[in-house]
Amino acid sequence: ITRVIVVVSPSDMLAQALNFDNDAVTVARVGGLTRASSVQNGLSYAAFTSNDWVLVHDAARPCLLASDVSKLIDTCIENDKGGLLAVRVNDTLKKESNNGTASHTVPRDGLWAAQTPQMFKAFDLIDALEKAGESVTDEASAMEKAGDSPLLVEGTETNIKVTRPTDLWLAEAILDKRNKGLK
Incomplete structure (x- = not known):
């Protein structure tokens, strides 16, 4: 990894104060209204070459985990x-009906939960x-729509996404255990 570009919203006041001592890290205040537009803006900002x-x-x-990044790369x-x-996917998945009840079980065979990072040319x-x-929720979805079949690289279940308040508690517990030398 030669460069890190942190894409933030121009209106994010906390992000405005971000500064890094490493010249390889740049804060790009070009975030958009959606993930897709933020990624597009970040890619434009980065000015990549054709082989990057x-x-x-x-x-x-x-x-x-750094080991998961290395494995993906x-x-x-x-x-x-x-x-x-x-x-x-380990859990049994249910499809919700219109009235808030379970209409049927979705077979989990072959189902994976996407994580990041995602890596593409x-x-x-x-x-x-x-x-x-703007409708895609991740880069792999955009690549799939373009006819590609991205590789699924098995990550770690502790690479959780902090979306709800309990997720923050779980992330803190995971990071605390790692800081104490436990994986």
């Missing part, structure tokens, strides 16, 4: 194909995001 790879990571996933480069970290990702529009 890009990793897109969601700041809402603070428990990422190695797998994508070895296969010359983009991919994403993901974990197999920069120009391929730029093109896919432009074609996909």
